[in-house]
Amino acid sequence: MTVIDRRSFLGALGAAVAGSFYPRRAYAAGExxxxxxxxxxxxxxASVAVFSLDGEMLFNTRLPDRGHDxxxxxxxxxxxxxxxxxxxWAAIVDRMxxxxRQVVTSPEGRHFYGHGVFSADGALLYATENHVAAGDGVLGIYDARNGYRRVGEMPSFGVGPHDLAYLPGNRHIVVANGGIRTNPQTGREILNKDQMEPSLAIVDPSSESVLLKVDLGPDLKGLSIRHLAVSPRGETLFGCQFTGDDTEMPALVGTLMPDGKSRFxxxxxxxxxxxRNYVGSVALDASGTFAAATSPVGNTIAFWNLDTGRFLGRRRMSDVCGVVAAPMDGVFLATSGNSGVSLAPVAQDQLKSLGGTxxxxxxxxxHVVSI
Amino acid sequence: MRTKLLALFCFAFSVPAVAQENPGRRETILRAVKDFVIPRYETLAQATKAEQDAWSAFCAAPKADGLAGLKSSYHTAADAWSGIEFVLYGPVGTDFRFERMAHWPERKNAIGRGLTNLLARKGTDDLTPERFAQTSAAVQGFSALERLLYDPDAAGAFTSGSAEATRRCNVAVAIASNLARTSAQVLDEWTRPDGVLTSLETGDDAKIEEAATRLATDYLGLFDIVDDQKLGAVMGDGTENVRPTLAEGWRSGRSMRAIAINLEAAQALGQILVDPASDEGSSLGFALRTARGMTEGAPADIGKATADPKERRNLVLLRDAVHSLRETAQAAVPAALGISLGFNSRDGD
Incomplete structure (x- = not known):
């Protein structure tokens, strides 16, 4: 539970300061x-950390509570x-x-869902939020040029929006509307288990309109679409979590083309x-050809070739969740809650641990993100 | 105000968070491996070997009165599995062995479909260890063997003397052999000279910390599985929503027995991970005894019991006890081992 009122927010931050300060050491990005x-x-x-591919921790910054994306x-x-x-809350952290630099809080009556995306010019930040009273999904709009002032909101065109991403061209945003209405007290208890409405919506932020909305059909109402990655040719990879009958086993990973054609x-x-009916993150490799999906519940990473649609195998990694492209084609970097960080080459059976640190x-x- | 707010965040550069040499933790983990993990895999390897031998003997000349002996060897082997099942750390995680040892909860009727396919084929070419390992994980372990052995018509199906009966026997032997072989491999990879035990004995503190983290994660995960899957999924939210066939091992009548053994295992490892003389260890011991006490004398079949309003109350109490045991263990185990645990698997998004 991370809804924090202003006083306890400050209290939590105060407690976080108990850790010591370390000498500053700036580094150049792009190296x-x-x-x-x-x-x-x-x-x-709870912290946010930046680390390098060779396993060095560059910094870590305390947060008042767990961060997400x-x-x-x-x-x-x-x-x-x-x-x-x-x-x-959302913390604006200097990546160097x-x-x-700043702490942004969601306004009264809204809470963040944990994901956001910037416009291509870096001016506006769109964050998935819940309109608590109505239970509708919105994208909160924050002006990064003006101290991240909240300048408006638009519908996410669905309930329970989670991940979102720009499509190539940086004009349209694809939003994963998980379809789950949660109890505003806990923010996690599902209230509409039998009436979920998961969808993918392609929205145009300039007109605040929806261009395309795809649902998975009545048979897959329990399949919450939660995480996304977009390929250079505009194919959206999506990963789902199934909240229905645990004796069922629907497909969990699919793609959506900009014209609305979808496939599992x-x-x-x-x-x-x-x-185990659960995908925690999805990613595309540096070439945009290979897809990965992780399941921390099943301790598994799975791979596909997006061009052929072929499944390319799976690897075991305990509590794996974060996954992102490594710089080399066909290689992913994956993170875990209890077994560190590893490189996962699609073509090899073994993971390579970024260990020793x-x-x-x-x-x-x-989630892990490439800077 | 903003400056003040900012000052309250804390940033820290990578000062090597030195792996804290923790002699107590090393000793605890090695004791957990030597006194808990390895002896239980030894028991499993012996029991599954005995079960394999029983099936080979039975199938040499199948007779209906031989099924009782097979059921007895099945229970002994399944008991051994229930006693170490929650450990995912180590060689049982390699090659998806864990999923091949037992396949529960079953999704999409995977075992039923897999067995139908398997039984329909002929000969034994597909039952060699190499080929059999390539077949569906669902049909390779305890869950599939139970399905064959506790089929209401098992006696006829195994002993009719038909080609189908021979094939059925060969499939059962292949499963029993796979269980024995996999158990022996897991034990060997723990104990051989270059095995996991040696790597822990000679490894640095980071290696020990990883083992501690993984074992503690598995340990706490057990209580979630008992709470949510072994009890909760079967019980539903009321007597009208009971799902008896979701119970683990309902065909062989093992649903409560499996939980009782799981909790016995939890107590055995708990005493090693958390010093019973400490306050935390005492709380954990109390919570374990409370939950275990509720399994004693409990009805064997959870599915049946949970549909009966009177019996159901006791299951609700057991579930509460396991839930509270989880909370107690969560507070005690990571602290005793000096680790923090992440649970993307449990509270992800």
Missing amino acids: RPLFVSACFAGENA IALRPASSDLVVFARRPGN SGEV LEMPDDALDAM ELGRWVWDN
């Missing part, structure tokens, strides 16, 4: 591949770390120094079973 993820560093020390502001050094659902990616029953010992939260 080497860097990644950012929310994590725990030690007992209850991170949005990168183009042409700027801002990282926006969102509170885990149903949080009401780790310094927290096939996988053998054994592999699908190993996902604190990366292997920290607890990594749901």
